[in-house]
Amino acid sequence: MLLKQIILKSIKMNKFLLVLLCSTAVLQAQVVLEPDSTGVVKSNDSLVVQQLKQRDTLKPFKRYKAEGVSAVVGEYVILDSDIDKAYVEMQSQGISIEDITRCQLMGKLMEDKLYAHQAKQDSILVPDAEINGMIDQQLQYMISELGSEEKVAAYYRKDNIAELRSELFEANKSIKLARMMQDKVIEKVEVTPEEVRTFFFSIPEDERPVFSAEIEIAQIVVDPEITQQAKDEVIAKLNAIRADIIDNGASFSTKAVLYSKDPGSASKGGLYTGVKRDSPWAKEFKDQAFSLLEGEISEPFETEFGYHILYVEKIRGQEVDVRHILMFPEVSQQSIDAAQKKIEDIKSQIESGEITFAEAARKYSDDKDTRNNGGQLINPITFDTKFDLTKMDPTLSAQVYNLKEGEVSKVFTDRDRTGKSSLKILTVTKKYPEHKADYSKDYERIKQLALREKQIKVINKWQNEKIKDTYISINQDYQDCDFASNWMKK
Numbered sequence: 269m270l271l272k273q274i275i276l277k278s279i280k281m282n283k284f285l286l287v288l289l290c291s292t293a294v295l296q297a298q299v300v301l302e303p304d305s306t307g308v309v310k311s312n313d314s315l316v317v318q319q320l321k322q323r324d325t326l327k328p329f330k331r332y333k334a335e336g337v338s339a340v341v342g343e344y345v346i347l348d349s350d351i352d353k354a355y356v357e358m359q360s361q362g363i364s365i366e367d368i369t370r371c372q373l374m375g376k377l378m379e380d381k382l383y384a385h386q387a388k389q390d391s392i393l394v395p396d397a398e399i400n401g402m403i404d405q406q407l408q409y410m411i412s413e414l415g416s417e418e419k420v421a422a423y424y425r426k427d428n429i430a431e432l433r434s435e436l437f438e439a440n441k442s443i444k445l446a447r448m449m450q451d452k453v454i455e456k457v458e459v460t461p462e463e464v465r466t467f468f469f470s471i472p473e474d475e476r477p478v479f480s481a482e483i484e485i486a487q488i489v490v491d492p493e494i495t496q497q498a499k500d501e502v503i504a505k506l507n508a509i510r511a512d513i514i515d516n517g518a519s520f521s522t523k524a525v526l527y528s529k530d531p532g533s534a535s536k537g538g539l540y541t542g543v544k545r546d547s548p549w550a551k552e553f554k555d556q557a558f559s560l561l562e563g564e565i566s567e568p569f570e571t572e573f574g575y576h577i578l579y580v581e582k583i584r585g586q587e588v589d590v591r592h593i594l595m596f597p598e599v600s601q602q603s604i605d606a607a608q609k610k611i612e613d614i615k616s617q618i619e620s621g622e623i624t625f626a627e628a629a630r631k632y633s634d635d636k637d638t639r640n641n642g643g644q645l646i647n648p649i650t651f652d653t654k655f656d657l658t659k660m661d662p663t664l665s666a667q668v669y670n671l672k673e674g675e676v677s678k679v680f681t682d683r684d685r686t687g688k689s690s691l692k693i694l695t696v697t698k699k700y701p702e703h704k705a706d707y708s709k710d711y712e713r714i715k716q717l718a719l720r721e722k723q724i725k726v727i728n729k730w731q732n733e734k735i736k737d738t739y740i741s742i743n744q745d746y747q748d749c750d751f752a753s754n755w756m757k758k
Contacts, residue, residue, distance in 0.1 A: 339378055340741040342385030344442070346377045371749035378740075378755055379731065383446035386734055392452070394444045396437075397587065401542045402444075403436045411535050453730050454723045459715060467718035468707050476705045479713060482654040484698040485668055486625055486643035488614060489635035490691045492607040498597035499575075506568040506577045506595060513565060513579075520565070520579045520591050529574065530594040538579075538591035545586065553578070557588045574688075596688065604689075611679050611691045618676055618695075625676065625695045634690070644697065654700065664694075671696045728753065 336348040351373050358365050407429070410420045417429040426432040459467075468476075509527065512518040521537030528534040543549060543557050550571035556578045560566060566578040574596045582589040614632050617623045623631075626642030633639035647655050657665065667677045677694040684690075705714060731753045740755060747756070 336743070338374060338743050338746060339381075340739070341378050341381035342738050342740075343388075344381035344385060346374070346381060350377060371746065371751065374746055374749060375751045375753065375755065378751075379753070380442070380446045382731065382734060382738060383449040384442045385738060387445035387449035390449070390452075392445060392448050394441055394448070397542060399437055399440050399444065401547075402440050403433055404541050406436060406440075407433065408532050408536065408540075412531050416535060450727070454726055457719065457723050457726050459719045459722055463722070464711070464715045464718045465707070467721065468705070468714050477717070478702060478704050479710060480659075481657045481702040482700040483657060483668065483696050484653045485645045485655060485664070485694055486629060486697050487635065487638060487645060487692055487694050488611070488625070488629050488633045488643055489638075490607045490611040490614070490632070491634040492599045492603040492689070492691070494597045494599060495603065498600070502575050502595050502597045503568045506575060506593065509593060510565055510568070510577050520593075524591055524593050527595065528593040529596055530592070533592070538593055539581070539589070540592070541587075541589040542584075543588045543590055553592075557590050599689070607691050608679065611693060615676055615679065615693050625674075625697075643695075667694050668696055673697070673699050 337345055338348050338351065339346040351370055354373050354377070355365055355368075358368070407417075407420065410423075411417060414420050414423060421427065421429045421432055424432050424435075426435070471477075505527075509518075509523050513520050513523065519537075521539070524534055524536075524538030528538050530538070533540055543554065545554060545558060547554065549557075550573065552569055552571045553576065556566045556569055556576075557580065560578070560580045562580050562583050564580055566576075568575055568577055570576075574594050576592050576594050578590055578592040580588060580590055610632075614628050618625050618628055626644075629639050629641075629643030633643055635643075638644060644653055645655075646653060649659075655664075657669065663682070667680060671677060671694070673696050675696065679691055679693055682690050682692050703709075707714065735754055735757065740757070742755060
């Protein structure tokens with residue numbers, strides 16, 4: 269039962285499963301539960317609320333006012349609607365709410381507020397510029413999904429985008445403070461090899477975890493050739509747009525909406541705010557942003573994403589607000605056919621044994637990030653070469669799920685976020701079948717479980733110490749909750 273207890277404790281009292289879910293319901297364009305005039309919460313699925321009532325540990329279940337206060341932790345207020353939103357956010361991310369009660373979510377929300385409150389007490393600071401950068405990305409995503417600032421504001425029942433931005437600022441800052449405080453609490457927690465060994469062998473053999481099947485994957489990428497003529501044509505289009513703006517006073521923003529192929533900014537008139545020299549933008553993009561004066565427009569320039577013109581809208585110290593227009597050269601059918609033939613020939617050479625997959629990747633692949641490593645893919649979550657089959661990107665999983673070790677996939681077309689197409693083949697370099705935890709083979713995974721258990725204990729101790737010194741008020745409707753921490757100060 270030890271492993272099960274660790275998982276349950278993770279749900280109740282630490283960041284690993286719910287740290288963002290309970291606090292970020294307002295941050296993404298998701299369905300939000302709305303109370304009607306009687307205080308009953310509605311959703312797209314009428315069964316959700318009924319299920320929540322049936323599962324709750326509070327008896328009898330009471331209806332809540334839409335903006336009723338559930339608790340106060342330090343200077344932070346938790347509303348009844350925050351709990352409803354947390355349920356919806358979890359469902360929208362595919363997380364089962366089967367065994368999660370309102371009491372547990374209330375406990376998690378109070379934990380988050382306790383962290384944020386204590387972070388302020390400990391003078392942990394979050395620069396406003398950092399929060400504004402996060403908000404910019406969130407709003408750009410929302411606008412790309414819904415179509416315009418007005419639609420986003422209306423979706424969240426705000427009068428304008430500025431009102432939503434203000435609410436997002438407070439939510440993001442609270443989340444960031446909580447995360448930084450929690451990281452500080454556990455930053456020095458480590459486990460020794462002996463602690464890992466003790467942890468593992470304390471779990472009864474029939475209760476030891478079963479680890480999912482994993483695979484290692486390599487790829488070969490062939491990009492259709494873009495002719496010089498196609499490049500010249502897109503540069504000419506950008507020059508024509510630039511001339512119309514400079515000579516005729518046309519609106520850069522309007523041109524971006526009409527012509528830019530950047531899904532993250534086109535609907536906002538190409539706007540990106542708060543660009544800094546150390547921001548994760550292409551070097552060429554930043555070079556243009558910081559070489560122009562306010563109001564200037566660049567000549568067309570190339571990055572790995574395509575061709576751009578850039579307009580500097582505002583210089584704010586070490587940050588720049590810019591607008592840009594992104595366009596791609598047209599890829600001819602002749603180039604696509606040539607790329608198809610090339611990758612089919614590579615596949616034939618590999619399957620006939622003329623060349624290994626790794627050698628072919630080094631020789632032919634157009635993907636600079638993987639070709640020197642024989643095409644080996646790196647898991648962006650764990651930063652190692654293993655991919656859990658149950659957690660893989662669905663597009664990638666579909667191509668490799670039924671492949672045997674060393675078998676080469678069919679040629680398929682993949683598109684990146686800008687719409688650029690590439691032809692790919694994949695191979696499974698190694699398979700690790702589903703298996704019960706083995707101390708020697710799965711040491712690193714077991715170590716993470718042992719570390720998690722130790723962190724939970726440290727977090728629990730810290731929480732109970734800080735609860736004693738923090739003002740806490742809990743609505744009577746939650747007085748009977750069996751919280752993991754001593755929120756009632758009994």
